[in-house]
Amino acid sequence: MDAYNIEDVEALVHWISSFGMSETGGTNRxxxxxxxxxxxxxLKELMETNGLITSFDSIGNLFGKLKGxxxxxxxxxxxxxxxxxxxxxxxxxxxxxxASFLATQILYxxxxxxxxxxxxxxxxxxxxxxxxxxFWGSGSITGKYSLTDAQQIADANGVLFTTAMKNAGFDPxxxxxxxxxxxxxxxxxxIEQGIVLEQSKQSLGIVDHIVGQxxxxxxxxxxxxxxxxTPMPFRKDALxxxxxxxxxxxxxxxxxxxxxxxTVGKLQVKxxxxxxxxxxxxxxxxxxxxxxxxxxxxxxxxxxxxLSSAEELGxxxxxxxxxxxxxxxxxxKLTLLSKKTAIxxxxxxxxxxxxxxxxxxxxxxxxxxxxxxxxxxxxxxxxPKECTKKEDLENGVRILVDYLYELAYA
Amino acid sequence: MDAYNIEDVEALVHWISSFGMSETGGTNRxxxxxxxxxxxxxLKELMETNGLITSFDSIGNLFGKLKGxxxxxxxxxxxxxxxxxxxxxxxxxxxxxxASFLATQILYxxxxxxxxxxxxxxxxxxxxxxxxxxFWGSGSITGKYSLTDAQQIADANGVLFTTAMKNAGFDPxxxxxxxxxxxxxxxxxxIEQGIVLEQSKQSLGIVDHIVGQxxxxxxxxxxxxxxxxTPMPFRKDALxxxxxxxxxxxxxxxxxxxxxxxTVGKLQVKxxxxxxxxxxxxxxxxxxxxxxxxxxxxxxxxxxxxLSSAEELGxxxxxxxxxxxxxxxxxxKLTLLSKKTAIxxxxxxxxxxxxxxxxxxxxxxxxxxxxxxxxxxxxxxxxPKECTKKEDLENGVRILVDYLYELAYA
Numbered sequence: 001m002d003a004y005n006i007e008d009v010e011a012l013v014h015w016i017s018s019f020g021m022s023e024t025g026g027t028n029r030x031x032x033x034x035x036x037x038x039x040x041x042x043l044k045e046l047m048e049t050n051g052l053i054t055s056f057d058s059i060g061n062l063f064g065k066l067k068g069x070x071x072x073x074x075x076x077x078x079x080x081x082x083x084x085x086x087x088x089x090x091x092x093x094x095x096x097x098x099a100s101f102l103a104t105q106i107l108y109x110x111x112x113x114x115x116x117x118x119x120x121x122x123x124x125x126x127x128x129x130x131x132x133x134x135f136w137g138s139g140s141i142t143g144k145y146s147l148t149d150a151q152q153i154a155d156a157n158g159v160l161f162t163t164a165m166k167n168a169g170f171d172p173x174x175x176x177x178x179x180x181x182x183x184x185x186x187x188x189x190x191i192e193q194g195i196v197l198e199q200s201k202q203s204l205g206i207v208d209h210i211v212g213q214x215x216x217x218x219x220x221x222x223x224x225x226x227x228x229x230t231p232m233p234f235r236k237d238a239l240x241x242x243x244x245x246x247x248x249x250x251x252x253x254x255x256x257x258x259x260x261x262x263t264v265g266k267l268q269v270k271x272x273x274x275x276x277x278x279x280x281x282x283x284x285x286x287x288x289x290x291x292x293x294x295x296x297x298x299x300x301x302x303x304x305x306x307l308s309s310a311e312e313l314g315x316x317x318x319x320x321x322x323x324x325x326x327x328x329x330x331x332x333k334l335t336l337l338s339k340k341t342a343i344x345x346x347x348x349x350x351x352x353x354x355x356x357x358x359x360x361x362x363x364x365x366x367x368x369x370x371x372x373x374x375x376x377x378x379x380x381x382x383x384p385k386e387c388t389k390k391e392d393l394e395n396g397v398r399i400l401v402d403y404l405y406e407l408a409y410a
Numbered sequence: 411m412d413a414y415n416i417e418d419v420e421a422l423v424h425w426i427s428s429f430g431m432s433e434t435g436g437t438n439r440x441x442x443x444x445x446x447x448x449x450x451x452x453l454k455e456l457m458e459t460n461g462l463i464t465s466f467d468s469i470g471n472l473f474g475k476l477k478g479x480x481x482x483x484x485x486x487x488x489x490x491x492x493x494x495x496x497x498x499x500x501x502x503x504x505x506x507x508x509a510s511f512l513a514t515q516i517l518y519x520x521x522x523x524x525x526x527x528x529x530x531x532x533x534x535x536x537x538x539x540x541x542x543x544x545f546w547g548s549g550s551i552t553g554k555y556s557l558t559d560a561q562q563i564a565d566a567n568g569v570l571f572t573t574a575m576k577n578a579g580f581d582p583x584x585x586x587x588x589x590x591x592x593x594x595x596x597x598x599x600x601i602e603q604g605i606v607l608e609q610s611k612q613s614l615g616i617v618d619h620i621v622g623q624x625x626x627x628x629x630x631x632x633x634x635x636x637x638x639x640t641p642m643p644f645r646k647d648a649l650x651x652x653x654x655x656x657x658x659x660x661x662x663x664x665x666x667x668x669x670x671x672x673t674v675g676k677l678q679v680k681x682x683x684x685x686x687x688x689x690x691x692x693x694x695x696x697x698x699x700x701x702x703x704x705x706x707x708x709x710x711x712x713x714x715x716x717l718s719s720a721e722e723l724g725x726x727x728x729x730x731x732x733x734x735x736x737x738x739x740x741x742x743k744l745t746l747l748s749k750k751t752a753i754x755x756x757x758x759x760x761x762x763x764x765x766x767x768x769x770x771x772x773x774x775x776x777x778x779x780x781x782x783x784x785x786x787x788x789x790x791x792x793x794p795k796e797c798t799k800k801e802d803l804e805n806g807v808r809i810l811v812d813y814l815y816e817l818a819y820a
Contacts, residue, residue: 194639211638215684226791227673227696228621228765229604232664234789239674240660246653254642263637264649265684272676274625274694284684286637355638379644381636 004050004105006401009393012098016043016082017090025384026087027094030130030155032060032168039082043097043122050105052120057178059147060124060170061137066104068117068408076407078103078187078400079121081137081359085129089386091191095374095393097122099189103400107409114408116184126359130155130164138362143179147172185334185407186363187370189396191388193356195379203395204349205373206338209290210361211261211353212327214299216285218245218306221316224271224279236315239269239278248305249285256298259353260289285319290327290353328361331368338370341402347395372399414460414515416811419803422508426453426492427500435794436497437504440540440565442470442578449492453507453532460515462530467588469557470534470580471547476514478527478818486817488513488597488810489531491547491769495539499796501601505784505803507532509599513810517819524818526594536769540565540574548772553589557582595744595817596773597780599806601798603766605789613805614759615783616748619700620771621671621763622737624709626695628655628716631726634681634689646725649679649688658715659695666708670699671765695729700737700763738771741778748780751812757805782809 004012019042020028020035029036040062044054052064062082065075080096100120107114123137131153139145150161151172162172197205222238246264253262263286270280289295303319310317335351342349352373354361360371374396377387414422429452430438430445439446450472454464462474472492475485490506510530517524533547541563549555560571561582572582607615632648656674663672673696680690699705713729720727745761752759762783764771770781784806787797 192639193636194641195644196639196641199644213638225789226603226766227675228623228671228698228767229602229606229791230671230765230789231604231606231669232660232671234605234609237660237673239677240656243653243656243660243674246650247657250642250647250650250653259641261638261640261642263647263685263687264653265637265679265686265688266682267649267677267679268682269675269677272678274675275673275696276675277673278675286685288638355640356636357638379635379640381639 003109004102006102006106006394006397009098009102009397010390012102013090013095013393016094016098020084022087024087027084027090028086028088029082029084030086031083031125031136032164036083037168040122043082047101047120051108052104058170058174058176059136059140059165059178060168061141061178062122064101064120066108066114066118068114070115072116074182074184075117075119076185076187076404077119077121077183078404079123080188080190081123081126083125083127083129085127085382087384088382089384091386091388092193092381093126095191095388096189099397099400102397103404106401107404111405111409116408118404118408123359131161133161134357135359135362138359140178141180142362142366144362146177147175183367185368185370186360187400187403188358188360189372189374189400190358191381191386192373192376193379193381194376196352197350197373197375198377198379200350202348202350203375203392204342204347204399205352206335206342206349207330207354207360207371207373208335208351209330209353210328210358210364210371211288211290211355212292212295213323213325214287214295214321215323217320217322218283218285219318220281220310222279223277225277227275227277230277235277236313237277238281238315241310241313241315242267242281242283244309245306246283249302252301253298256301257289257294260294260298261355262287288355292327325357328364330360330364330371334368334370337403337406338372341399341406345398345402347399372396413519414512416512416516416804416807419508419512419807420800422512423500423505423803426504426508430494432497434497437494437500438496438498439492439494440496441493441535441546442574446493447578450532453492457511457530461518462514468580468584468586469546469550469575469588470578471551471588472532474511474530476518476524476528478524480525482526484592484594485527485529486595486597486814487529487531487593488814489533490598490600491533491536493535493537493539495537495792497794498792499794501796501798502603502791503536505601505798505806506599509807509810512807513814516811517814521815521819526818528814528818533769541571543571544767545769545772548769550588551590552772552776554772556587557585593777595778595780596770597810597813598768598770599782599784599810600768601791601796602783602786603789603791604786606762607760607783607785608787608789610760612758612760613785613802614752614757614809615762616745616752616759617740617764617770617781617783618745618761619740619763620738620768620774620781621698621700621765622702622705623733623735624697624705624731625733627730627732628693628695629728630691630720632689633687635687637685637687640687645687646723647687648691648725651720651723651725652677652691652693654719655716656693659712662711663708666711667699667704669763670704670708672697698765702737735767738774740770740774740781744778744780747813747816748782751809751816755808755812757809782806
């Protein structure tokens, strides 16, 4: 058994990134791919060599157990996901697994076995990058998903989910429910994937909520016409109305709540020709906040504004909701422990909401859960440019060591 | 010689539309195509059969002369263009040729030969629908273009302009300059292609100016980022800024001058994904007014606003001008004559600026020119749905008869 310490964190993250690294430096570990399989097997070996009792569940979640001495057989689960987006970064997911692994090593070396069992988890899937299904790992452990949710779906190359699963060594015929009922808490360390910590010059983010999301497709039907011969008052310009809406959305979001984020990322115009007034415009709308009532208020306001503006201009509008994810709160006691641990370690921290989805949001609906962030350089993520400074990576492990001590040893 | 009268106008327009009509009812007479050639030859025969002395110039403009009795050999030229856009309507261009032809017939039947020579012209090209060159017909007659302007250019199928010209019977080897110096005035009757006449319930539009046009490509560079993890104040959302600009353009256009028209018809966003903040946006900008100083004022205002807004938000903007066409005034004496003729015929009229380009704008820089509009149903043009009521078609011919009488017989 090697003696790992906090300073090894960056090297271990880089080592995991070697599984699935492309020529352009992007990390590619899509669910059940060869790189994914290699990474999970290598992690299993690392855990075993270093004293953890390892096991895969029937869908490929990897567990490394440090068995507790008390009679209570329930566990503290800690870790993150091993899969990545296409051409992702080194830190997203992998850092959380490495931090949890290192924390158990340091704790064991210093204090021996814990009272309460700690399990490090390398969750098989979170991103939804290969198949149209997200949180397959945490969703299966918490009983949200079962095999039926994964049947009938295929990847972009037409490979069935179940075929990919079988080829990776997890034959659906031997499927046994990964649903567990022995988890007392889930602790996830993750990179922020945003710029809040960097902007506020703080080293640790203590997530109190994971935002709810609502997504819409908005379609405007105006009237395509000649750009030269149609006076301004006679126009039914769909792009003009779309612009008015987008402008309104941005201004209203700022007014309603500072934590509300509203994004129009996709816009398409028809016929999309310089000298023809746009007859149609369609855009996506993504609204996020940690408080459902703020989402309700905003959505009611914009719907009413959209409808009245369109009517006033004699245009037609449709607003199609196609995603609704509820906000999830992290456990208040665990959040308080996070703060105490940060203070004890003299590490600057702040509370924040997570604007992105994480496994912690699935666990948060199932057991007391904590989600902790370390800073992302320039907020960049899902990119080969993703980076977190060595010092920040190490601070995260330092926090996790004390944190797990409080939960499993104290 | 048949006896044509005003009531024949609709039938003659429909007859011309049979050359190049598609199965879906669109008219297609692209320059030098078979349908174009058939139409010009049929018109030549019609003119000849009905007493006009016909000739083609070396690029395919067709002239039908009603020779004047006076010693002055200069001519009154009247007509419009025979070419169409792809899947265009029956009236655009063709109506002007038919109206001019019918007017000469009615005048000759009633008054015999004119003092001053009248020539009906079927201009070979105005739309620029086949080759990247517009006003080839009027531009060649007025000396704006020569064969060198048409060399080296090809259509979408790679057919050279000069090859198409040769195949239509106009061999570039026999090219002789179509430039004429004997034109005293050009009179063009055209459909409005807009809804001003219909909205104001008037039967005749007397064009006093043809608008100037300025076109730009505006590029905004912001910062692509995560839609969930980037708080609103930290965003550099290129689509948000584009929307603010488009909103500003519309509002400012209305404020600056009621006759100013401003169109953003084309917009492209990158990466154009629902959950990613747009890093880049590019849009077209088309600005038109009949007064250059209004164009100057508007362009100065928006440029200054664009630059300061982008700077304020830490984004980068470029504004590339790629078209500038000067406004052209129609001849004031001819405009006055138009009004007198309308009043004498008890036809309701209004002055207006033409927001679209016409052959009259090329002639307007070369000789006294008049441009007259009849209403377009719902303002629709460049579409198989293009339509002008029979009564309006006839009123246009009625006006032209009296108009040409004043210029050539009185």
